[in-house]
Amino acid sequence: MKINKERLLEMLHDLKEFTDTPGNGVTRFSFGVQDATAREYILERAVEAGCSVDIDALQNIRIGLKTNSPDKDIVMAGSHIDTVRHGGWLDGIYGVCGALEVMLTLAEYADAALAGDKSVFSLDDLKANYEMVIFSEEEGSNFGSTMTGSKFVTGFYKEEDLGKLRDDKGKTLRQRLIELPVTDEEDEDSLDVYSMDYFDSGEILWDFNEIKTMLELHIEQGPVLDSEGLSIGIVDAIYGMRVIEVTLTGVGNHAGATPMGIRYDALCTAAECVLAAEEIVKSDEDERIVATIGKLSVFPDCSNVIPQEVKFTVEVRDKDEAKINEYMDSIIERIYNIASARRVGCVINEHSKSSPLYLTKSLRNDMEKLAKDKGLAYKVMDSGAVHDACMIANFVDTGMIFVPSIDGRSHVPEENTNEKDLITGVQFLLDVVLNEMKTEV
Ligand SMILES: [Zn+2]
Incomplete structure (x- = not known):
């Protein structure tokens, strides 16, 4: 036919x-x-x-x-x-x-x-x-x-x-x-x-x-x-996938008057976290698991203010649930470490998940x-x-x-x-x- x-x-x-x-x-x-x-x-x-x-x-x-x-x-x-x-x-x-x-x-x-x-x-x-x-x-x-x-x-x-x-x-x-x-x-x-x-x-x-x-x-x-x-x-x-929502809280301040050495910049911290998530999933030998940071918002979102707060999502997908959790857990650990080294506040919430x-x-x-x-x-x-x-x-x-x-x-x-x-x-x-x-x- x-x-x-x-x-x-x-x-x-x-x-x-x-x-x-x-x-x-x-x-x-x-x-x-x-x-x-x-x-x-x-x-x-x-x-x-x-x-x-x-x-x-x-x-x-x-x-x-x-x-x-x-x-x-x-x-x-x-x-x-x-x-x-x-x-x-x-x-x-x-x-x-x-x-x-x-x-x-x-x-x-x-x-x-x-x-x-x-x-x-x-x-x-x-x-x-x-x-x-x-x-x-x-x-x-x-x-x-x-x-x-x-x-x-x-x-x-x-x-x-x-x-x-x-x-x-x-x-x-x-x-x-x-x-x-x-x-x-x-x-x-x-x-x-x-x-x-x-x-x-x-x-x-x-x-x-x-x-x-x-x-x-x-x-x-x-x-x-x-x-x-x-x-x-x-x-x-x-x-399947697991999605988390990260909120980083730094200190907003004047973009001209605050020297680089004493800044607590939420966006610079987020940037490091984004690259860390990429690096972590890229280490997978099967080259299969994927991580995406597709949504990010900056507060107050002004060119002359040091970013005080950044919220972003991290989504990890794979066909093996244990692997999704293992990689997501190490991303979470790294995010906490990065935030703490930069003395920026960090709250992570689970957003959604599907098997x-x-x-x-x-x-x-x-x-x-x-x-x-x-x-x-x-x-x-x-x-x-x-x-x-x-x-x-x-x-x-x-x-x-x-x-x-x-x-x-x-x-x-x-x-x-x-x-x-x-x-x-x-x-x-x-x-x-x-x-x-x-x-x-
Ligand atoms: Zn379709």
């Missing part, structure tokens, strides 16, 4: 235009006008192919193949369509277009089989149903919390979080759900792209007993596949065998970024497929992947979906 590669590329290029920042990357936040337009584009194609559409109160969309039957388990594929500000054209939407292309291809073959053409496959061969999913608000662009849609369907977020999550204008998620953009009511053909159902904690939760497999196709967002000239990555582990996650081994092995059979240039690899599939992986067999990101760039307008790899990724997704649908639970 072959995907329609022209259709796939056309969908991707069309959807790229649904952005708030034309000519400067894709900016498509959940619950905005561009989000509504992208949803309509996707739903139109699904409905045309006879698919069923179900939208929950959080605006996650599930689309089912028309030949699905109620007594079979579900093989599911999907991702998200929202982006960061000035993001790339493939993050998230590639996995959605891939899952849609798989849906449209399956629908065509099912039609042919129903019409009596059994040359390719018979519907009786399919032991499972196929559904695609679009998770809402994965990037956290509105509410600063990632994987929001998938956190609700898994019960990680509950009804009270609707009032806790706020966008940068102070509006809660609950308010934003009430104020969703309406599509043209005059137009009789226009589709409901949002659900107006009131949030029901029972209804939002997925029944994981009916789901057999979850698959997410995504761009790698890192340089590994591109630099090694490979087409497919089969994900083994997703990195590394291993995707389903049997599924990974099946995917590897399939990639070998198809002669694909692939590797089993880890993901430094988190994805919706991580939330689902706690409940059902879950697999992730990566395609290369050119120069490893992502979340920027330059984000790109070769057409050949885009096509290979979706064809491989179809092959994995079929393989899963054909095997008994």
